[in-house]
Amino acid sequence: MSKSFVYISLVLIMLIWGLNVTAIKILVEHFSPVTLTSFRIFTAGIVVILILLFMGELRKLTWKEATYIGIAALFSVVAHHLFLALGLTKTTASNAGLILGLIPLVTSVLAVIFLGNRFTVFRFVGIFLGFIGVVFVVLNGKSGIHHVSIGDVYVFLAVLSQAISFIMIKKATIDARVMTGWMLLFGALLLFFISLWMEPNGLSSLAHGTPSLWMIFLASAVFATALGHMFYNKAIQHIGAVESAIFINLNPLFSLLGAYVFLGESISLTQMMGFILIVIGVVLGSGVLDDIGALMHRSKVMGKKC
Incomplete structure (x- = not known):
């Protein structure tokens, strides 16, 4: 798999994920959010398992692998999708999309802590600017921290959960596609049991779906959750957690x-300023400029040797 193919795939995934924020916003306004999320992710898991069966790549897991997948699913599937679904019932799709753009930044910080990546001046500045960008987004022009929506807090917890899962996927020795399928199924089952506790009438809400809503549901489950996570997790193992996460800075734009x-939400000047700060923070915090500087330094050294 060439890097150019991986890069093109990641851009398409970001487009799908950006639009998926809108799709989930529509769905959680008509169905109980946690119940809906468990069924959406279960559908995605079935799709991935069927693809792996067709490709002949599905195999039995060792106890150690199953344990690792279970822990990763708690962050990647259960926590991330639970907080995202709850967050979208309390905040706008545009705000959620912008906050989700922090995933590369948070992933970069965790990579420094758990993967031994260098913590440079550029990354420090990036983290600071990214934080300021989020403040612009969640306050959205209002004064005082009391205006921060609980929905925005939930979405940030979804960001943190996803970033933790990316670090775990990078460290895993299991094929990313196999890992994705089992993570989705295991996570969906856990979410379903959580939904029975949080939403006693959640199953009955599914009876009120229209054909157009179920089309959105299938598109979200198959393209965004199943194929999107399948290819993205493979990209993490191929080019690294931080480099893959850089592409998520496209997610807020598409969101x-x-x-x-599709929702008629307005885009405020404050949100755009927050978006710009988050993107700058992502570029700096993810280490792109550090990599460019290192490449230029090596080129100079090689030039002198020649």
Whole structure:
């Protein structure tokens, strides 16, 4: 798998994930969010398992692998999707999309802590700017921290959970596609039991779906959750957690556009300023400029040797 193919795939995934924020926003307004999320992820898991069966790549797991997948599923599937679904019932799709753009930054910080990546001046500045960007987004022009929505807090917890899962996937020795399928199924089952406790009438809410809502449900489950996570997790193992996460800075842009076109949400100047700060923070915090500087230094050294 060439890097150019991986990069093109990641851009397409970001487009799908950005629009998926709008899709989930629509779905959670009509169904009980946790119940819906468990069924959406279970559907995605079945799709991935069927693809792996067709490709002949599905195999039995060792006890150690199953334990690792279970722990990763708690962060990648249960915590991330639970907090995202709950967050979207309390905040706008555009705000959620912008906050989700922090995933590369948080992943970069965790990579420094758990993977031994270098913590440079650029990364420190990036983390600071990214934080300021989020403050712009969640306050959205209002004064005082009391205006921060609980939905924005939930979405940030979804960001943290996803970043932790990316670090775990990078460290895993299991094929990312196999890991994705079992993570989705295991996580969906846990979410379903959580939904029975949190939403006693959740199953009955599914009876009120229209054909158009179920089309959105299937598109979200198959393209965004199943194929999206399958390819993204493979990219993590191929080019690294931090480099893959850099592409998520495209997610807020597509989320904003999706919320504007399909939900009629306005895009404020404050949100755009927050978006710009988050993107700058992502570029700096993810270590892109450090990598460019190192490459230029090596080129100079090689030039002198020649």
